[in-house]
Amino acid sequence: MIYQYYPQVPHGYKFELNKDMNFSAAHYIPVEAAGKCQRVHGHTYVINLTICGNDLDEAGFLVDFKQLKTLVHDRYDHTLLNEHAEFNGGSDRFPSTEVVARTIWEIVQEHLDTKSNQPRCVQVIVRETPTSYVTYRP
Numbered sequence: 001m002i003y004q005y006y007p008q009v010p011h012g013y014k015f016e017l018n019k020d021m022n023f024s025a026a027h028y029i030p031v032e033a034a035g036k037c038q039r040v041h042g043h044t045y046v047i048n049l050t051i052c053g054n055d056l057d058e059a060g061f062l063v064d065f066k067q068l069k070t071l072v073h074d075r076y077d078h079t080l081l082n083e084h085a086e087f088n089g090g091s092d093r094f095p096s097t098e099v100v101a102r103t104i105w106e107i108v109q110e111h112l113d114t115k116s117n118q119p120r121c122v123q124v125i126v127r128e129t130p131t132s133y134v135t136y137r138p
Contacts (some may be wrong), residue, residue: 006048007135009123013052017119019068022046023077027095030082040080045100046127047072049108053119062119063112071107101126101136109138 006018026042028034049072053062081087081095086103093099105124112119127133 006050006125007123009050009052009137011052011122013120014054015052015056015062017049017051017062017065019049019051019065020047021049021069021073023073025076025079025081027081027087027100029094029096031091031094043128045076046133047104048123048125048127049104049121050123051108051112051119052122053117055117057115057117062117063115067111068108071111072104075107097126097128097132097134098136101134105136105138 022044024042024044026040028040029037032038049068051063051068056062076084081100084095086106087093087095087099095103101124104126105121108121108124112121122137124136125133126136
C-alpha cells in the first residue's frame, strides 16, 4: 500500500489513530444524471479512518485496528454495494462515494459508541480512484 497523507482534522483530543484499508466492490447509481455510473462497475476503494479520544481502553488501545477492519473491509469486500440495506431507501442512500463515506462513519461511530473510553470517528476518507476521493466529517 502506498502511504498517503490526508487532510488533518483540527481537534483537541490527546490521541489520534488513523487506519488505512481497502476493499474491492461494485456499485451503480440508478439515476440518469449519473451517466456511465448508472451501469454496474467496480473500484478498489481505499479507506482512511481517523479516530480520536482522550482515554485508552483496558488493553491500552484507543480502538483495536482489527475491529475497524472487520467493520468495513469484511462487510463490503467483494460485494455489490447496492445489495446492502444501508444503500437503499432513496437518492440520499445510493452508494455514491459521498454516501459510502458517510455510511462508513455511521457504522464505525455506532461501534465506537459501545466502547467505555468513548472514542470518536472524526473523519472518513474514501478514495474511489487514484485521483478522486471524498472526505466526510460529521
